[in-house]
Amino acid sequence: MRVLHLLNSDRLSGAENVAVEIINGFDGEIEMAYSSSMGAIEKSLNERNVKYIPLRNFSKSEIKSVVMGYQPDIIHAHDIRSSIQAVRVAKKIPVISHIHGNHDDMKKASLKSILYMLASFKFKHIIGVSKSVVNDFKFSRLIRDKCSVLYNVISKDRVIKGVKNDSIEYDFDFVYLGRLSEPKNPSRIARIASKVLVKVKYAKFGIIGEGNMVEEMKEIFIKNQVIDRVEFLGFMANPYKVLSQSNVMIMCSRYEGTPMAALEALSLGIPIVSTSTDGLVELIDDDINGYISDDDDDFANKVSSIIIQKKLFERLSAGAKEKSIDYTDMKKYKEKVLDIYSKCLGGKDGSDKL
Numbered sequence: 559m560r561v562l563h564l565l566n567s568d569r570l571s572g573a574e575n576v577a578v579e580i581i582n583g584f585d586g587e588i589e590m591a592y593s594s595s596m597g598a599i600e601k602s603l604n605e606r607n608v609k610y611i612p613l614r615n616f617s618k619s620e621i622k623s624v625v626m627g628y629q630p631d632i633i634h635a636h637d638i639r640s641s642i643q644a645v646r647v648a649k650k651i652p653v654i655s656h657i658h659g660n661h662d663d664m665k666k667a668s669l670k671s672i673l674y675m676l677a678s679f680k681f682k683h684i685i686g687v688s689k690s691v692v693n694d695f696k697f698s699r700l701i702r703d704k705c706s707v708l709y710n711v712i713s714k715d716r717v718i719k720g721v722k723n724d725s726i727e728y729d730f731d732f733v734y735l736g737r738l739s740e741p742k743n744p745s746r747i748a749r750i751a752s753k754v755l756v757k758v759k760y761a762k763f764g765i766i767g768e769g770n771m772v773e774e775m776k777e778i779f780i781k782n783q784v785i786d787r788v789e790f791l792g793f794m795a796n797p798y799k800v801l802s803q804s805n806v807m808i809m810c811s812r813y814e815g816t817p818m819a820a821l822e823a824l825s826l827g828i829p830i831v832s833t834s835t836d837g838l839v840e841l842i843d844d845d846i847n848g849y850i851s852d853d854d855d856d857f858a859n860k861v862s863s864i865i866i867q868k869k870l871f872e873r874l875s876a877g878a879k880e881k882s883i884d885y886t887d888m889k890k891y892k893e894k895v896l897d898i899y900s901k902c903l904g905g906k907d908g909s910d911k912l
Contacts, residue, residue: 559899561590562630564640566616568597570795571737573636573658575818576687576710580634581608583713583892588899593624602795622647632899638664638674645680652682652902658710659741660690660813660836671696678704682902687815688837706898709837710816711891714825714882717798721826724799730764730789731865733804735797735819736811738769743810743833746854748775750808752782753858758865763788764804766797802826805871806848806864808857811835816885824882829874831861841885847877 563577570578574594581590585607592603593611603610611628613620616639625633625647634654635644641655655678664671675697678684684705686692692705732754738744751763765775765788772790779785791800801807807823809832816837820830824841830848832838842848851857864871 559588559632559903560628560630561588561632561634561899562611562625562628563590563592564621564633564635564644565592565594566637566639566643567599568595569599569793570602572815572818573656574599574602575712576656576658577634577636578603578606578608579711579713579888580895582606582716583888584895591628591630593621593628598793605795616643618643618646625651632902638670641681642673642677645677648680653680654683654685654898654902655681656685656687657691658687658815660688660694660815661741662813664696665694666696668696675700683898685898688840690836691815706894708891708894708898709840709885710818710821711885711888712818712821712825713888714886717822717825720796720798721802724796726799728764728800728803729762730800730804731758731761732806732808732861733764733766733800734808735766735801735823736809736817738765738767738771738775740771741812742769743812744769744771744775745778746810746833747808748778750810750854750858750861751788752779752784753854754861754865755784755787756782757858757862761787761862761865764791764800765789766791766794766800768793798822798826801828804828806831806861808832808861809835809838811838814838816841821882821885824878825886827875827879829864829871829878831857831864833857841881843877843881845874847874847881 591609591611595616596612611624621643632652633644635641636656644653678701685708687710689707734747736742755761779788801823806829814836820841830842833852834850842850844850849860
């Protein structure tokens with residue numbers, strides 16, 4: 559079997575990490591390649607030994623050329639644009655559409671949701687990373703029969719290895735890991751973090767990621783006179799030591815699937831405080847491995863309590879590690895992916911196609 563993972567983005571983020579986990583998980587068992595727009599992603603893929611087929615641009619002709627050259631048995635397309643483009647060039651090759659986020663414009667009749675709905679008739683299978691990704695889609699009744707929910711998984715060994723490979727010592731009390739762009743609501747993160755920093759005078763906040771809202775965040779920290787205890791670390795290929803040496807991770811996303819950053823934090827025993835967003839509601843058990851809060855003051859108070867109260871952190875940390883067990887079982891995850899691949903190739907259990 560030969561599988562082509564098709565992605566639009568040119569840098570490593572949530573969906574891209576999922577594709578890499580699948581490719582590395584099947585290393586030596588199934589031939590797989592990663593194809594996306596050229597960019598910073600190439601370095602990340604080389605570091606993780608992933609076969610990479612770059613696209614000069616994400617056009618039909620470029621993708622068609624890659625498909626003709628690689629001749630995959632399955633095209634595994636990640637997210638909306640990749641899925642739509644895949645069916646334009648696939649012909650008889652089965653296309654699996656893997657949706658990683660619960661985007662706002664997929665919840666209503668928009669150009670994106672309508673195009674995806676039309677493309678969905680040609681998908682062999684659709685994977686959603688959370689129940690909300692499937693249920694909230696405007697035309698969900700038309701795709702439900704070919705959908706399954708497959709929660710993301712991470713390699714705990716990879717995360718632990720990342721911690722060991724970083725010789726730097728960090729002293730952040732709480733952190734954020736993710737893009738600094740509108741879907742992640744970085745301005746709200748800055749407002750809440752400022753409240754924490756005002757409340758806990760010794761606390762330090764680390765921000766891992768890059769995006770177009772860095773200056774807006776800085777202005778909020780300056781306004782609240784706490785900028786001296788905030789550090790923007792930028793993109794980090796290995797953020798795991800930073801995570802492991804903090805007390806809590808915060809998230810305020812407008813929409814999510816099952817965010818890889820949250821899974822990585824839980825695997826390291828780091829509690830999460832988040833707004834009630836999509837897949838995070840399924841990940842966070844209130845007062846067991848973190849908290850869900852939609853009120854900024856309450857949110858800040860919960861983060862402050864975890865920083866200040868050692869016993870509370872230890873209890874939530876134990877809960878985080880326990881919760882992560884469900885999301886680090888690569889063997890079970892691989893079985894589910896393989897079952898989807900096999901059925902897409904025509905067999906009831908796929909054995910005749912493997």
